[in-house]
Amino acid sequence: MTFSIVARCAKTGQFGMAISSSSPAVAARCAHVRAGVGAVASQNITDPALGPQVLDMLAKGLGAAEALVSVTAGRDFIDYRQLLVVDATGATAIHSGRQVLGLWGEARADDCAAGGNLLASELVPMAMVESFAGSKGHLGERLMLALEAGLMAGGEAGPVHSAGLKVADRLDWPLIDLRIDWAEDPIGMLRRAWDVYAPQMAAYVQRAEDPTQAPSYGVPGDE
Secondary structure, eight states, rough: OOOEEEETTTTTTTTTEEEEETTTTHHHHHHEEEEEEEEEEEESSTTHHHHHHHHHHHTTTHHHHHHHHHHHTTTTTTTGOEEEEETTTTEEEEETTOOOOOOEEEEEEEEEEEEEESSSSSSHHHHHHHHHHHHOOHHHHHHHHHHHHHTTTTTTSSSSEEEEEEEESSSSSSEEEHHHSOOHHHHHHHHHHHHHHHHHHHHHHHHHOOOOOOOOOSSSTTT
């Protein structure tokens, strides 16, 4: 049903995640990032409330493992959930309940954690982690490469139809929040959206912080 990766950029302190699923609008429910705090994926028969709750615990100073336990311990239906967490130090934690669907897997490395369910291969999460660990550049690009590596390793057992890329930097709003909510090639479309957005990203931040110094929009009517 889903495969995803959460990660921290040790150089910039950015947090982000990339995700894809056969379900529609997966990133709307499952992708949670917060500047200076961390990133959480809440997936597999998803409870969207879990992501913000884990982020709240991270914001209070708990590490990834402690924050995850504080939210999952004794919780109703937690065996149906899969959660991935990365904290401000790059530490990670994963919960995969006993009722996670189909063939599932998880993998971790420094600054990143990947997991999935209803997978075509249990090697998918490790392929994503290895891609992230071996890549350089902007966190958004590294996450996209990891998502594409997961797809190349088999991805979900059936076709995926939605995907998302979300990154938090130093501001209250996401630096990147790109979604393909229903398509035949959502990861390919997400790649194209990222390739268009990436070179314009800094300009959108500039427009928010100081419009007087921002570049023109470069569209008809903005001469």
